[in-house]
Amino acid sequence: MATKTQKYNFKEIEDKWQRIWDEVELYRAADSPDPHNKFYMLVMFAYPSGDIHMGHFRNYIIGDAVARQQMMLGRDVLHPFGWDAFGLPAERAAIQRGIHPQEWTLKNISVSRDTLKKAGISFDWSREVTSSLPDYYKWTQWMFIQLFKNKLAYRKRGFVNWCPEDKTVLANEQVKDGKCERCHTPVIKKDQEQWYFKITHYADRLIDDLDDLPGWPENVKTMQREWIGRSFGAEIDFEIEETGEKLPVFTTRPDTIYGVTFMAIAPEAEIVDRLNLGGEYKEQVEQYRQKALARSDIERAAVTEDKDGVFTGKYAINPFNGERIQLWVADYVLAGYGTGAVMAVPAHDTRDFAFAKKYGIPIKVVIHPDKNTALDVDQMEDAFVDYGPMVNSAHFDGLAGKEAIGKVTQYAESQGFGRSKINFKLKDWSISRQRYWGCPIPIIHCATCGLVPVPEDQLPVLLPKVKDYTPKGRSPLADLPEFINVKCPGCGGEAERDPDTMDTFVCSSWYYLRYIDAHNDSEPFDKDKALRWMPIDLYIGGITHATGHLIYFRFFHKFLKDIGWVTTPEPAQRLFNHGMVMDSKGEVMSKSKGNVISPMELVANHGVDVTRLGMFFVAPSDKEVLWSNDTLTGVEKFAINKFYPLVNCLRGSQPDLKQYFNRDKLSADEWKLYIKLNQTVKKASDSVEKLQFNTAISALMELTRDFEPEKVSNEALNDYVILKAIQLAAPMIPHMSEEMWRQAGFEDSVFRSDWPAHDPNAVIGDTIEIAVQVNGKLRDSVSVAADAGQEDVERAAFESPKVVRFTENKDIIKKIYVKGRILNIVVKG
Numbered sequence: 001m002a003t004k005t006q007k008y009n010f011k012e013i014e015d016k017w018q019r020i021w022d023e024v025e026l027y028r029a030a031d032s033p034d035p036h037n038k039f040y041m042l043v044m045f046a047y048p049s050g051d052i053h054m055g056h057f058r059n060y061i062i063g064d065a066v067a068r069q070q071m072m073l074g075r076d077v078l079h080p081f082g083w084d085a086f087g088l089p090a091e092r093a094a095i096q097r098g099i100h101p102q103e104w105t106l107k108n109i110s111v112s113r114d115t116l117k118k119a120g121i122s123f124d125w126s127r128e129v130t131s132s133l134p135d136y137y138k139w140t141q142w143m144f145i146q147l148f149k150n151k152l153a154y155r156k157r158g159f160v161n162w163c164p165e166d167k168t169v170l171a172n173e174q175v176k177d178g179k180c181e182r183c184h185t186p187v188i189k190k191d192q193e194q195w196y197f198k199i200t201h202y203a204d205r206l207i208d209d210l211d212d213l214p215g216w217p218e219n220v221k222t223m224q225r226e227w228i229g230r231s232f233g234a235e236i237d238f239e240i241e242e243t244g245e246k247l248p249v250f251t252t253r254p255d256t257i258y259g260v261t262f263m264a265i266a267p268e269a270e271i272v273d274r275l276n277l278g279g280e281y282k283e284q285v286e287q288y289r290q291k292a293l294a295r296s297d298i299e300r301a302a303v304t305e306d307k308d309g310v311f312t313g314k315y316a317i318n319p320f321n322g323e324r325i326q327l328w329v330a331d332y333v334l335a336g337y338g339t340g341a342v343m344a345v346p347a348h349d350t351r352d353f354a355f356a357k358k359y360g361i362p363i364k365v366v367i368h369p370d371k372n373t374a375l376d377v378d379q380m381e382d383a384f385v386d387y388g389p390m391v392n393s394a395h396f397d398g399l400a401g402k403e404a405i406g407k408v409t410q411y412a413e414s415q416g417f418g419r420s421k422i423n424f425k426l427k428d429w430s431i432s433r434q435r436y437w438g439c440p441i442p443i444i445h446c447a448t449c450g451l452v453p454v455p456e457d458q459l460p461v462l463l464p465k466v467k468d469y470t471p472k473g474r475s476p477l478a479d480l481p482e483f484i485n486v487k488c489p490g491c492g493g494e495a496e497r498d499p500d501t502m503d504t505f506v507c508s509s510w511y512y513l514r515y516i517d518a519h520n521d522s523e524p525f526d527k528d529k530a531l532r533w534m535p536i537d538l539y540i541g542g543i544t545h546a547t548g549h550l551i552y553f554r555f556f557h558k559f560l561k562d563i564g565w566v567t568t569p570e571p572a573q574r575l576f577n578h579g580m581v582m583d584s585k586g587e588v589m590s591k592s593k594g595n596v597i598s599p600m601e602l603v604a605n606h607g608v609d610v611t612r613l614g615m616f617f618v619a620p621s622d623k624e625v626l627w628s629n630d631t632l633t634g635v636e637k638f639a640i641n642k643f644y645p646l647v648n649c650l651r652g653s654q655p656d657l658k659q660y661f662n663r664d665k666l667s668a669d670e671w672k673l674y675i676k677l678n679q680t681v682k683k684a685s686d687s688v689e690k691l692q693f694n695t696a697i698s699a700l701m702e703l704t705r706d707f708e709p710e711k712v713s714n715e716a717l718n719d720y721v722i723l724k725a726i727q728l729a730a731p732m733i734p735h736m737s738e739e740m741w742r743q744a745g746f747e748d749s750v751f752r753s754d755w756p757a758h759d760p761n762a763v764i765g766d767t768i769e770i771a772v773q774v775n776g777k778l779r780d781s782v783s784v785a786a787d788a789g790q791e792d793v794e795r796a797a798f799e800s801p802k803v804v805r806f807t808e809n810k811d812i813i814k815k816i817y818v819k820g821r822i823l824n825i826v827v828k829g
């Protein structure tokens with residue numbers, strides 16, 4: 001029999017078990033796991049901007065509970081952690097404090113690491129990575145060079161997103177609602193030479209392979225499909241009247257080609273500079289371009305925005321009918337989409353219709369709703385945008401829909417001025433940053449040899465420590481001759497290093513692979529170890545990364561597969577997005593609002609396990625949490641006053657936890673308890689698999705409530721129930737469970753015991769008959785489990801043909817259930 005427990009001293013017990021777990025290296029992952037019996041549990045690594053907040057805490061305890069249960073399922077578990085340590089926030093914070101970004105970053109890492117250890121999160125700290133340290137970014141630079149060698153990293157000049165506050169370029173994914181996602185400054189366009197990764201080379205695979213990810217949330221997959229934006233259509237070659245230059249235009253509606261009355265060109269499109277504009281047109285277009293470039297892409301493309309533009313005085317020729325088409329510059333066209341020019345069909349596009357009405361441009365109907373309905377331009381209040389038979393379209397008249405699109409496209413191909421085309425909204429990833437605190441780009445600029453990668457045996461290109469790293473609109477590294485000036489590795493002549501640093505998302509696009517082999521000095525990771533550990537079995541993080549990191553790391557993984565470094569087509573089999581943690585009024589927690597709650601304050605006052613239990617219990621893991629400290633009151637009473645004292649009820653029988661009990665060996669009350677236990681085991685297992693820990697806790701609470709030791713004479717069953725309950729609770733309240741397990745007489749960790757399996761013959765209790773009435777008249781009786789709820793009874797009733805006969809096609813007004821006796825269904829009609 002277990003020694004009677006003292007009052008639960010959470011600080012003493014939690015400190016003790018954290019120390020013991022560390023000593024026995026409970027969380028240390030195997031170097032060479034069985035690939036058929038491994039579990040790679042990954043939470044998104046953290047940006048070290050300060051101590052962890054409630055959102056971090058929720059993220060990490062979800063992953064921790066999963067990792068601990070997987071240990072109990074006998075898996076080789078990899079549960080690593082690290083730091084996304086480069087980037088603008090650290091640099092900005094360091095500037096404000098007058099210190100170096102490295103000092104600020106490493107200090108925050110130290111604080112957060114200590115916090116996570118105090119929180120008892122089961123990270124394997126032997127695999128910790130920090131992206132701002134040379135032993136990591138050496139391999140980020142190696143990744144860049146592999147992309148460069150495969151012609152997937154390149155430089156080009158063009159208009160980029162520019163944050164005036166941070167004085168750096170932003171990728172499209174880092175612009176939210178037209179503003180810098182970090183400082184919320186309106187983003188403008190700037191003409192600049194930049195490094196890009198050719199992510200568009202993988203656009204088809206990035207979309208198609210989403211179908212092979214059943215473990216990813218549908219909303220994330222939808223967001224990625226829409227962001228990549230694959231469109232099927234045709235590319236038609238119009239011709240500039242004056243110069244004869246071809247102007248290819250992509251359209252998803254080639255069946256409207258005869259209705260084109262103008263073309264709209266993006267202000268930043270290069271073709272504008274080749275139109276030979278003169279006089280007032282040149283001045284007007286230049287003024288308009290400057291105004292347009294000060295607006296964000298979001299504003300320019302918004303459907304609700306009033307569209308404007310300026311006529312260039314030039315024309316293009318429609319290759320289908322030879323008609324002259326007005327050329328306009330309009331900022332609702334974005335240079336990144338297609339060729340930066342669109343054919344405008346006012347009669348059949350709402351935006352073009354409004355634009356044509358505003359500027360008096362002709363409107364020509366070429367599609368009718370059907371063969372019996374004709375459109376009158378003078379009566380139209382908006383465009384007709386649906387499919388229908390072609391009219392006023394030469395020999396294509398009468399064709400409609402897919403057939404019309406196909407025939408028009410085939411004709412363009414046969415005449416040599418068009419072709420089938422697939423277009424994407426996704427643009428190549430701009431990765432140059434004109435800031436100091438980032439990974440240096442490992443390229444040397446040589447006047448003779450051109451762009452030359454730094455030899456791999458000379459990596460890493462170290463980020464020099466500088467005194468002045470404030471943003472100036474160009475990289476601070478450009479002002480360091482001792483860094484910039486080098487010899488060309490190719491010809492030995494004078495050359496210069498690239499002064500820019502990489503987007504921090506590059507660092508986070510491959511970190512999950514470094515965890516597999518974190519201390520390898522000769523390669524980014526060992527291929528055999530990657531073969532054993534990959535793919536990630538569960539990846540947990542916020543949905544805010546859906547169209548940023550979660551696309552980038554898929555791109556990197558596919559590239560690494562193509563060059564033979566990994567074998568799986570995708571990095572993660574299952575993705576889970578946890579809900580945000582808000583304050584009790586539903587507002588985002590922030591220091592400026594004064595509503596931030598530190599999880600470690602709660603831990604100091606209530607203990608790690610009670611704080612975890614409160615976060616798990618308050619809501620399903622994928623739902624938003626409105627946090628109040630009052631949440632802890634109920635779960636604390638349960639844990640301290642009801643669950644922990646169960647260990648005092650042990651009778652020292654040491655039952656075989658792999659055995660099942662026979663009904664004829666148990667009393668009626670004992671059999672009922674045994675059924676309740678197995679129902680709890682099944683519900684808890686199913687709930688943990690779905691990451692719905694709140695229902696697992698509810699099941700444990702019910703079991704604890706229904707367990708009455710004085711009614712259990714079978715000592716083996718008594719102890720069996722208690723020990724199984726401890727095992728079920730262990731992933732959620734690990735310290736308390738480990739303490740109870742030790743008090744029960746076990747020397748080894750509860751996390752090295754076997755996760756409970758339910759007895760399939762003891763999940764459903766005794767059955768009872770429930771009378772089913774329809775409008776007060778008995779129509780049938782159904783057999784259900786004795787402890788069935790109303791929902792189960794109703795389900796059984798509506799499966800009865802006799803009940804269906806009197807309820808089918810009728811309105812159900814209400815259902816009245818008298819527990820254990822009768823269900824009356826009231827219908828109308």
